[in-house]
Amino acid sequence: MSCHCRVKKVHTSGSSNIESRASMLQNLADLFRARELLEAIVLRDVKVRYKQSVMGLLWAILMPVIIVAAGALARLGMSIFANKPFDQSQFASVVVKSVPWAFFVSSIRFATSSLTGNYNLVTKLAFPKEIFPIAAVISCGFDFLIASAVLIIVGAALRVPLGWAVLWVPVALLLLLSLCVSAGLVLSAMNLFFRDVRHIVEVLLTFAIFFSPVFFDVDMFGRWKSYLLLNPVAPLLEAIRSSLVSRSTPDLFWLGYSATIALCALPLSYLFFKSQESKFAEYI
Amino acid sequence: MTSPIAVRIKQVSKKFRRGELHGSLRDFVPNLVSGFVRKGTDALRAEEFWALRDIDLEIEEGEAFGIIGDNGAGKSTLLKLLSRVISPTRGFIQVKGRLSALIEIGAGFHPDLTGRENVYLNGAILGMSRAEITAKLDEIVSFAGIQEFIETPVKRYSSGMYARLGFAVAAHVNPEVLIVDEALSVGDWSFQRKCETRMKSLVSSGATVVFVSHNLGAVSSLCARCALLDRGTLLKIGQTEEVVEAYLNGQMRRQSVPATDIAIEEVKIMRDTGSGSGAHFREGESATVRVTLASRIESRNLAVDLYLKDERTYEIAEIYLNMVAGVALAVEPSSRTVLEFRIHLNLCPGSYDVGCVVRNPDLQVEYDRRFPVASMFISGSRSARGAANLFPQLIKNEIQR
Numbered sequence: 239m240s241c242h243c244r245v246k247k248v249h250t251s252g253s254s255n256i257e258s259r260a261s262m263l264q265n266l267a268d269l270f271r272a273r274e275l276l277e278a279i280v281l282r283d284v285k286v287r288y289k290q291s292v293m294g295l296l297w298a299i300l301m302p303v304i305i306v307a308a309g310a311l312a313r314l315g316m317s318i319f320a321n322k323p324f325d326q327s328q329f330a331s332v333v334v335k336s337v338p339w340a341f342f343v344s345s346i347r348f349a350t351s352s353l354t355g356n357y358n359l360v361t362k363l364a365f366p367k368e369i370f371p372i373a374a375v376i377s378c379g380f381d382f383l384i385a386s387a388v389l390i391i392v393g394a395a396l397r398v399p400l401g402w403a404v405l406w407v408p409v410a411l412l413l414l415l416s417l418c419v420s421a422g423l424v425l426s427a428m429n430l431f432f433r434d435v436r437h438i439v440e441v442l443l444t445f446a447i448f449f450s451p452v453f454f455d456v457d458m459f460g461r462w463k464s465y466l467l468l469n470p471v472a473p474l475l476e477a478i479r480s481s482l483v484s485r486s487t488p489d490l491f492w493l494g495y496s497a498t499i500a501l502c503a504l505p506l507s508y509l510f511f512k513s514q515e516s517k518f519a520e521y522i
Numbered sequence: 523m524t525s526p527i528a529v530r531i532k533q534v535s536k537k538f539r540r541g542e543l544h545g546s547l548r549d550f551v552p553n554l555v556s557g558f559v560r561k562g563t564d565a566l567r568a569e570e571f572w573a574l575r576d577i578d579l580e581i582e583e584g585e586a587f588g589i590i591g592d593n594g595a596g597k598s599t600l601l602k603l604l605s606r607v608i609s610p611t612r613g614f615i616q617v618k619g620r621l622s623a624l625i626e627i628g629a630g631f632h633p634d635l636t637g638r639e640n641v642y643l644n645g646a647i648l649g650m651s652r653a654e655i656t657a658k659l660d661e662i663v664s665f666a667g668i669q670e671f672i673e674t675p676v677k678r679y680s681s682g683m684y685a686r687l688g689f690a691v692a693a694h695v696n697p698e699v700l701i702v703d704e705a706l707s708v709g710d711w712s713f714q715r716k717c718e719t720r721m722k723s724l725v726s727s728g729a730t731v732v733f734v735s736h737n738l739g740a741v742s743s744l745c746a747r748c749a750l751l752d753r754g755t756l757l758k759i760g761q762t763e764e765v766v767e768a769y770l771n772g773q774m775r776r777q778s779v780p781a782t783d784i785a786i787e788e789v790k791i792m793r794d795t796g797s798g799s800g801a802h803f804r805e806g807e808s809a810t811v812r813v814t815l816a817s818r819i820e821s822r823n824l825a826v827d828l829y830l831k832d833e834r835t836y837e838i839a840e841i842y843l844n845m846v847a848g849v850a851l852a853v854e855p856s857s858r859t860v861l862e863f864r865i866h867l868n869l870c871p872g873s874y875d876v877g878c879v880v881r882n883p884d885l886q887v888e889y890d891r892r893f894p895v896a897s898m899f900i901s902g903s904r905s906a907r908g909a910a911n912l913f914p915q916l917i918k919n920e921i922q923r
Contacts, residue, residue: 274646274651274652275646275647275649277646277652278642278643278645278646278647278652279643279646281639281642281643282632282635282639282643285634285635285639286632286634286635289634289635289675290634358629358630359629359630359647361602361607362607362623362629363605363607363623363629363630363647363648364605364606364607364623365647365649516608516609519602519607519608520538520608
């Protein structure tokens with residue numbers, strides 16, 4: 239890939255104009271070298287969240303539990319309206335989608351303000367700044383792991399049957415992670431330049447649940463189904479549902495659609511972030 | 523004795539904008555496009571100014587180099603450029619080796635984390651590996667002198683403890699190039715001493731130190747060479763003592779004389795021997811102080827007081843000239859009065875500011891007060907520190923059994 243991201247102008251004695259461009263490969267090497275720093279920042283973010291808090295680790299499951307409760311209620315309403323029984327599989331569908339959704343929302347929210355929240359480090363020290371949004375996403379991933387662990391334990395206790403389709407879950411989760419990191423990179427950089435980006439993101443995330451199949455399944459929408467699946471998160475949530483609840487292979491066409499977006503978004507957002515990075519310290 | 527160059531700054535300029543950057547999205551989008559194209563041009567747009575202009579500087583490996591100048595001279599900008607936090611508008615900067623910037627002590631500390639957790643976090647921020655930090659943890663903690671508080675969140679620390687821990691981590695990075703901004707202004711005397719010793723041992727182990735400070739005493743004790751920045755330009759590079767003297771002289775010239783009935787026109791500290799004026803002395807030397815008063819009125823009972831403050835603005839000496847003279851001082855209307863007297867500089871190395879007050883003790887009128895009206899810089903053996911130099915001499919050193 240011949241993408242050049244960080245453009246550093248180097249002039250010698252005013253006249254000649256030599257440009258040294260750091261290649262994407264170089265940037266990734268820098269990022270790799272800074273992995274221990276990434277680790278330290280993730281650790282800090284996780285520790286700080288649980289320090290001096292009443293709930294401690296319960297925080298990690300609070301958000302999914304509330305989403306599940308709201309979702310179950312909405313589903314119950316729908317089934318009463320449709321005159322259909324509210325069965326276990328409907329509840330399970332809400333549960334397995336709520337946990338990744340909680341991760342999606344919190345990681346984007348946290349990543350968006352990650353650069354401005356680390357004002358001191360952004361303006362005082364030089365290291366790959368993408369560490370901050372990435373660390374924000376990973377530290378939310380920690381909460382996700384706790385919530386998932388709880389889910390797995392409960393599932394095992396209830397002897398919920400699993401099929402081979404469960405192997406699609408990590409695929410969907412990795413694609414979701416990629417979407418979160420991409421969004422985090424772009425939004426954190428934008429929020430550095432314009433502080434209201436955070437509020438816009440907040441509003442979008444609040445209402446995004448109505449546009450994403452968390453409380454409902456896309457199948458309920460008949461011929462409108464495809465429009466709902468255009469939201470790149472939707473096929474991922476549906477894939478998780480079908481592989482865990484229906485125990486069947488997800489819709490590979492739509493999963494492929496999400497994968498294409500997620501895998502294109504990652505390098506593009508990284509390029510965007512790196513092209514803006516040199517201005518961060520001055521414009522923050 | 524030409525050592526290899528550790529830091530090379532060539533024709534570096536940095537442009538900043540006053541006020542808010544990017545007023546609106548409408549500005550932002552075209553800026554995104556034209557940003558890189560415009561970069562490097564000389565033209566200043568509205569609200570833009572040069573924070574640094576055509577800086578050329580070479581710092582040798584293993585050298586301790588000082589940068590001094592007033593607030594706003596561009597010192598911090600230069601350090602930020604060196605540590606690659608910002609990039610130059612024009613020009614070119616080369617730094618050889620692992621660089622550690624001590625620009626703000628404890629910048630990466632999180633108040634809710636304990637001392638130990640913050641050492642790991644800050645160490646990682648400064649580029650140390652986890653293994654390295656673990657190996658040096660005890661050393662860092664004892665250097666900071668906070669052993670018993672290492673498991674306490676740093677938000678409960680005093681500001682001194684906070685700063686000491688910050689410096690301790692940074693000082694143990696073992697960088698090849700260490701950039702220090704005002705680090706020595708924290709902590710008590712003994713900690714400042716420790717910092718200086720640590721920085722000296724870094725230098726003697728071959729590291730390059732770039733040191734920015736308002737503490738001229740610390741700069742001169744550490745750095746052999748120095749650069750003076752003034753409003754974005756490099757005014758002088760050379761031996762620290764010469765540069766410090768040029769700085770102090772320049773500072774005094776900028777003050778103007780206010781119009782009062784009896785005004786202090788000038789206070790000048792001069793060398794007794796050799797070449798006339800100079801703000802730089804050695805400890806224990808004597809100097810001549812000349813006070814020039816410009817009066818519009820007559821006064822028969824005038825008191826002229828001089829006072830001396832050190833770098834931490836503690837008043838360390840007061841001189842009552844009418845007491846020195848043994849008589850009340852007098853001035854004539856529309857005239858100048860010149861007083862000259864001699865002082866002994868029983869001072870420790872450092873820089874000192876002189877203030878002057880002209881008053882009438884009977885009428886309780888203060889005609890003029892100026893501070894700092896003069897500055898001087900004392901260098902010396904560094905066998906003493908504190909407010910006064912007692913000139914210790916060894917007269918016995920024997921082992922008694």
